[in-house]
Amino acid sequence: MRKVSSDGDYHNYDEYAHVKSSGSNNKSVDDADMGKGIRKESNSIGGKAKSSNGDGKERRGSTSKRHSTARIKRLIRQLLIELGEDPDREGLVDTPERVAEMYAEIFSGYSMDSELDVTFSEESDVVVAREIQFYSMCEHHILPFFGKVHIAYIPDGKVFGISKLVRLVEKYAKRLQIQERMTKQIADELKDKVKGVLVVVEGDHMCMRMRGVKNNSRILTIAYRGEFENREVREQVLSLLMDSSSGARMYDI
Ligand SMILES: [Zn+2]
Known part of the structure; x- marks a missing residue:
């Protein structure tokens, strides 16, 4: 396996990397070095997510x-x-x-609607929403997997309210799911409304912890669209996202 950040070659594995969370990674990235006007929205915002129940939008009667x-x-x-x-x-x-x-x-x-059309007009080069909590259910074993979603996007004139991003994550997390598909779906729903989007998901899977080989690896998946297909742009923001407390390291597979 090659460390992705060392050679930056993402192209051979359909946009995904698996990660083993192995101890701390104290690499420090100075925000000023990023040079792209990156704005960190907030931390640990998923807990404030609204429930969709009772909002009258269920498809089924x-x-x-x-x-x-x-x-x-x-x-x-x-x-x-x-x-x-x-x-x-x-x-x-x-x-x-x-x-x-x-x-x-x-x-x-x-049956959730992410309501992504509601946006604020604001100039920003890159917007980063870090550590949106999610809880989902693995479709292979019907056991929970959960963790954090980090979303970075390059606005096309407007930015999303943070609650809309939380709701978008919930739309795709609250169903039978696999982490790779959830990552893609979040990126795909955003891609036409922005110049570029990068979605990183860190997940703990109970089906890995409770059964089989019983290991505590954390799975990390990445999807990117638009301007983030440019490796330099992507790596600049990825290094910021990976400077989180998770200590996760990315590996090519
Ligand atoms: Zn599973």
Whole structure:
């Protein structure tokens, strides 16, 4: 494996790098060195994200939603039986209902509208929104994966409100997902509204921690579009993003 940042050759692996989080990386990047008027929006903003529930934008009507919740309850009860459990014991009797309600929330991304059209007019060379928290569910194992999304974009005259970026992340995180696709989808939804977009996702996967080889690697995926296809522009912003507390290092694969 080659370290991406050393030779900068991203072109052979479809825009993705896998990363092992291995100890601290104390590399310091002086913001002034970036020279592109980069603006850091904020840290740890995902916790303030609004829920999409009840905003009237669900594609499915309330009747079919109720029906599917009832079906999920029955299926979870059946699953408990198949696992050898007694679904009527005290601790489990309400579990099917709790799971069905939880699924309505954590899979609400399918019916979310990211509302990206609302923007503010402001001049900025590069806007960086770092550490947008996300929680998603791996489609291979239906187990959580979660972490941070960093979005850098070169505005085309207007910038997005930070809540819109949080909502965009939730739209693609709150569904059965794989991290690589989520990274691409976020970049693709932004690419036509900006001159360039770079999306970096750091994820911890419970299916890796709890089963199989049981390792604590953190997966890092990258997608870039537009002006970030220029390696120099991309590396300048990537080095800023990678100066986060994660200590993640990128490797070619
Ligand atoms: Zn998985």
